Amino acid sequence: MTTALLRYEAHVLTRNRLAKTLLEYAGRLPVEVRLTPVTWGDSTAWCVTLLGSDRREIPAPGRTRQISALIRNAFPEADWSRAQNYAPATGVLTEHAMPMPPRTAARAPGMPLRPLPRTWLDHNGIARTARACPGQWVFVQAYDSYGAARSAARRIRSAEGRGGAYAPSGSFEASCAPSVSGAALWTRYTGDSDSGGER
Structure with missing residues (x-):
C-alpha cells in the first residue's frame, strides 16, 4: 500500500519571485531545494540543501535562513514538521519521502542496517x-x-x-x-x- 504525497503548487507570481531570489542567493537556479526540520530542545531549525542539475549541492553561505523562511512563508498550508522538496522550475512543493530498504533474512524488522563499508x-x-x-x-x-x-x-x-x-x-x-x-x-x-x- 502506498500513500500519496501531499503536493502544493505556487501561484505563478510567487514562483517567479522565489526563482528570482534563489538565483540571486545561489548564483544559479537550483533544480531542487530540500528543507528538513531539525528539533533541538524546544526550538526547530531547517537544514536547507540546494541541488543543481548535476545533483550536486549549490552553496548559499549565510542565506539558508532566508531561503527557509521564504519557502515556508510561500506554502503556509504545508506540514512543516516534515521534510519538503521545492522545485523552483515548476513551483511545486512535495513532501520528501525516503524509500524503505528491502527486508532481508539478515535484517529483522526494526533492526538498524549493518554498518556501511x-x-x-x-x-x-x-x-x-x-x-x-x-x-x-x-x-x-x-x-x-x-x-x-x-x-x-x-x-x-x-x-x-x-x-x-x-x-x-x-x-x-x-x-x-x-x-x-x-x-x-x-x-x-x-x-x-x-x-x-x-x-
Whole structure:
C-alpha cells in the first residue's frame, strides 16, 4: 500500500519571485531545494540543501535562513514538521519521502542496517550538513565496535587524518552511543576551537 504525497503548487507570481531570489542567493537556479526540520530542545531549525542539475549541492553561505523562511512563508498550508522538496522550475512543493530498504533474512524488522563499508563514508558531505545546521547533531555512521566509534570521534574532534573534513580542530563535537551493531557516531558543528568534549 502506498500513500500519496501531499503536493502544493505556487501561484505563478510567487514562483517567479522565489526563482528570482534563489538565483540571486545561489548564483544559479537550483533544480531542487530540500528543507528538513531539525528539533533541538524546544526550538526547530531547517537544514536547507540546494541541488543543481548535476545533483550536486549549490552553496548559499549565510542565506539558508532566508531561503527557509521564504519557502515556508510561500506554502503556509504545508506540514512543516516534515521534510519538503521545492522545485523552483515548476513551483511545486512535495513532501520528501525516503524509500524503505528491502527486508532481508539478515535484517529483522526494526533492526538498524549493518554498518556501511568505511570507503562509502562521505566525511565532506557530513561536515557540510553539520555546518549548515550549527549545534544540531548529525549522524555519521554505525560502527562494529565502540572502540572504532571512539577512534573516529577523536579524529573528528582533532580534524586529523580522515577527520580532515572537520577542520579546524575543535570546531566539531563528536558523540558515541551504543547500538545493536556496536556503536553509533554523531557529530555537530559548534564553531568553537576549544570545544569538542566527548559523550
